[in-house]
Amino acid sequence: MPDKQKNTKLFLLLLVPIITLLAGCEFKDIDKNVFVSIIGIDKSDDEDKPYKITLKLYVPTSSFKQSPEPEYAYLSQNGETLSEAIRMLESYSDKELEFGHSKLIVIGEELLKEQKVSEILDFLLRRPDIQMISWIAVGRPSAEEIVKMVSQGENAAYPALFNYFEDIGTESQYIVTTFLFDFRRRLTEDGIDPVLPIIEGKKKKKHFEINKAYVLVNKKEPYELSSLYTQTFNILSMNASVADLSTKREGQQFVARIDSINSKFKVIVKKNNKIELDMDTSLVGYISESKNQLKTEDLSYYSRLFEAEGEKFFTDFLTEMMNIGADPLGFGVDYNSRILHNKRMSAEEWNEAYKNAEIKLKVHADLKSTGIIQ
Amino acid sequence: MSRYYYYLILINMVANVIASVPAILLQFHKQGSVSSMILAAIIGTILITIYTRFFNAFPGMTLPDLLKKTTAKWFYNPFILLLALVWFIAGLITLVTFAFLLIRFVTPEMPIIQIGSTIILSVIFGCLMRSERVLYTIELVTLITFPLTIFIFYKAYTSDNLNWDFVKDAALYVNQMPNLNSFGACLFLFLGVVNLFIFNRFFTEKQSFKWKHAALIGVISTMTLFTTYFIPIGFHGFENIDELVYPWISTSDSIRMEFFIIERVLFVFILFYLGIAFLSILIHWHVSMEFLKFVFHLEKIKFRGLTVGTVIPLPFFIGISLYFLRELNEYQLFRISGLFYDSLIFFFSLITILLFFIKRRMKNARQAKEY
Secondary structure, three states: OHHHHHHHHHHHHHHHHHHOOOOOOOOOOHHHEEEEEEEEEEEOOOOOOOEEEEEEEEOOOOOOOOOOOOOEEEEEEEEOOHHHHHHHHHOOOOOEEEOOOOOEEEEEHHHHHOOOHHHHHHHHHHOOOOOOOOEEEEEEOOHHHHHHOOOOOOOOOOOHHHHHHOOOOOOOOOOOOOEHHHHHHHHHOOOOOOEEEEEEEEOOOOEEEEEEEEEOOOOOOOEEEOHHHHHHHHHHOOOOOOEEEEEEEOOEEEEEEEEEEEEEEEEEEEOOOEEEEEEEEEEEEEEEEEOOOOOHHHHHHHHHHHHHHHHHHHHHHHHHHHHHOOOOOOHHHHHHOOOOHHHOOOHHHHHHHHHOOEEEEEEEEEEOOOOOOO | OOHHHHHHHHHHHHHOOOOHHHHHHHHOOOOOHHHHHHHHHHHHHHHHHHHHHHHHHOOOOOHHHHHHHHOOHHHHHHHHHHHHHHHHHHHHHHHHHHHHHHHHHHOOOOOHHHHHHHHHHHHHHHHHOOHHHHHHHHHHHHHHHHHHHHHHHHHHHHOOOOOHHHHHHHHHHHOOOOOHHHHHHHHHHHHHHHHHHHHOOOOOOOOOOOHHHHHHHHHHHHHHHHHHHHHHHHHHOOOOHHHOOOHHHHHHHOOEOOOOOOOEHHHHHHHHHHHHHHHHHHHHHHHHHHHHHHHHOHHHOEEOOEEOHHHOHHHHHHHHHHHHHHHOOHHHHHHHHHHHHHHHHHHHHHHHHHHHHHHHHHHHHHHHHHO
């Protein structure tokens, strides 16, 4: 069909000049961007400009061989608002600041105590380029110090801090992992309180320590969880997947390595606005260290000892949380999920009930082995 | 039923996850959204059954064909024009919503007009295609986008960070009276079937639509509604969920796939929804264009032997959409979508009555012929 062929040729002829209209991407070239890896937010000394932002920037290099050591650039600026500080920072850099790849947000300890978290959160959530899956943590002594520190043994182009929170690196039982969206929902909901890990920078030793956490209770000073409580929280909320727990009872002293954790809880409502917190935790593992010689036939006896010890730990933790009125595990939300909305008790009644709640805790321990030796 | 029929219904359901439907539902999270959803699931399934049964009775006939036979001209022309307008607005809302999403999350440096024109350009030629080709396009794009979209939903459901307590909390608000806005938004999910007004011309063979087909559609739509409403709540809590402007975008940004090509699911999600939004606009505008052809007999307008009539509506389509792209802000878009969904409740109730009327007339006409 010559006619059709002619049409096709005409079409192609028209198409060719259109190609000249292609002017390239509207995107900025990748070498005109500089990628932010960690955002640090602090309280500044300046009264008028209360916020201080510190950014850790990846320094672009052409190849790994050229710079096997970790190299970063840092920018720091005070501002009345966070956006103002960032606007000033943009004038310090010849390239566009790209926040889309930042994976960690560090808030300075002082700023956290000033009750300004919701203002910071507003900024972080409102910007579309900041990931909701970035981790959020508290920096001690300040966010700036944490952001500017490079720990020993850090790989090039991958900040060591990410490995702490990512499951593919260390799996310590002391590290709480909080995503930005999780932080938001815990902060805005009534029945559950946010928990933020504390990153301590040990400058002399050149490493980070992350084994404590803050619980933010509504309109109160943030409560610091000790390492032991942080670990207990991690186990009860199933944040940790493995844990070492020691037992010292009836002349026996051993450490059990738990590799399967399962924890459930529910709120049981009784008469007169009284509640009972019902917790059920199952721990499966083996004994990894002992002061005395162990016998395999006594494994179930060791399990009982371990259960008693676990129950004591967990009850201590819950009692402490109830005393300060903090609810990091979300009993309040669990209560809401059981009672029709128009039959629930008011927030004040719930707080009162939570403080006086009965604890019914059961630990099912199952130690499967004494390890390689008896 | 033919698989193309299911595509029509599915696209409308899934495309709305990204539009204002979840935002409207979550806006009224404490004023009866859950009961509205249940009510809409029941009424929607009934509506789908009625419409499908009706068009099955007249294989290969479009609604304008049927109206021509049964109604007077003074009613026929304005009515079809109104239909064309409704379908145009439906496509326009999706277009503007998606252009806003793109400028907010993907290409903030690009002017909105350029984003809009890019989408319009790819859609507009599709509108001029023949109906069966549109259906083939739908199949192609659906096969590419659906598996990944479903995978993202699967990841959302299996995520550790999905807190089911929030979901249960939200579900317990079931004992409230349904409200109109939520109901309208939910019902829009079920209205994919009305595209049969034009696309029925493709289904020339007699199809069977039994209760099991209706049940299948009912189950799928209930699952879609459930996902649309409850997954954002599971990720972002219940109390302040209404402060999210794009609930599903925030939700996809809260899903993490650390071993996937891209860790941040948001971009994959937007990219694949671009495909689905494209289909949604394509279907709506194609139907709108076909209605216009019926009113103005566009295919008869010729210039030097070339049929130029069919391209006459294009400048209007492009012009009006670009105008609204520039003028609207997010709140106005949200309000307009809400009002549009509400008005559709009444509009399609009236059309359902009209269908019964047509059916009776056609029956009479057939009987008259037999005598």
